[in-house]
Amino acid sequence: AQSVTQPDIHITVSEGASLELRCNYSYGATPYLFWYVQSPGQGLQLLLKYFSGDTLVQGIKGFEAEFKRSQSSFNLRKPSVHWSDAAEYFCAVGAGNSGYSTLTFGKGTMLLVSP
Amino acid sequence: NAGVTQTPKFQVLKTGQSMTLQCAQDMNHNSMYWYRQDPGMGLRLIYYSASEGTTDKGEVPNGYNVSRLNKREFSLRLESAAPSQTSVYFCASSEVRWYEQYFGPGTRLTVT
Numbered sequence: 275a276q277s278v279t280q281p282d283i284h285i286t287v288s289e290g291a292s293l294e295l296r297c298n299y300s301y302g303a304t305p306y307l308f309w310y311v312q313s314p315g316q317g318l319q320l321l322l323k324y325f326s327g328d329t330l331v332q333g334i335k336g337f338e339a340e341f342k343r344s345q346s347s348f349n350l351r352k353p354s355v356h357w358s359d360a361a362e363y364f365c366a367v368g369a370g371n372s373g374y375s376t377l378t379f380g381k382g383t384m385l386l387v388s389p
Numbered sequence: 390n391a392g393v394t395q396t397p398k399f400q401v402l403k404t405g406q407s408m409t410l411q412c413a414q415d416m417n418h419n420s421m422y423w424y425r426q427d428p429g430m431g432l433r434l435i436y437y438s439a440s441e442g443t444t445d446k447g448e449v450p451n452g453y454n455v456s457r458l459n460k461r462e463f464s465l466r467l468e469s470a471a472p473s474q475t476s477v478y479f480c481a482s483s484e485v486r487w488y489e490q491y492f493g494p495g496t497r498l499t500v501t
Binding site for chain 2: 283306308310315316317318319320323364366368369375376377379380381382
């Protein structure tokens with residue numbers, strides 16, 4: 275079965291600084307990978323996804339993520355953080371149609387943005 | 390399109406009471422899910438329905454039942470609520486079970 279690790283529970287970044295949130299997965303084949311964002315009191319919103327092809331994927335709100343098979347990672351990045359990016363971020367992995375399970379979510383990283 | 394809708398938004402129950410959480414999606418998705426979210430625990434899958442007419446247990450199914458009423462609707466029932474079921478409940482749907490999921494706004498449930 276697949277698994278996801280988000281090593282950082284909390285991260286604080288200054289407004290305007292760059293951001294990288296880490297995600298490591300465990301799965302034998304090529305996974306389907308996702309990043310979601312959850313603002314306080316809201317449901318989860320899809321930021322971006324990777325199925326195959328170009329390993330650098332662009333998402334909404336200026337986010338991007340890079341799939342690195344050798345490191346089993348799918349880290350989320352943003353060049354310049356805005357105060358409105360403060361939220362909780364979840365990485366998720368799926369086994370694709372060769373698997374027998376649904377998506378597996380990490381436990382989340384809370385992003386705090388300081389002025 | 391409304392996407393995924395959930396009712397109610399908030400609910401307070403006494404221990405032992407029962408209730409049903411409703412979920413509907415208008416995206417013609419085949420798969421639907423119920424999660425609970427607790428501080429520090431992330432999202433935990435309660436039950437899912439890979440397609441109309443099927444349901445399967447997730448990580449934490451005890452104390453819950455589900456019904457896939459039709460392709461649009463997937464309900465979650467608490468037969469005898471316990472304080473340990475105090476949580477935020479999310480419904481989600483996806484085209485198929487290995488694709489991205491779309492989430493509803495959540496139901497905040499408190500059991501006293």
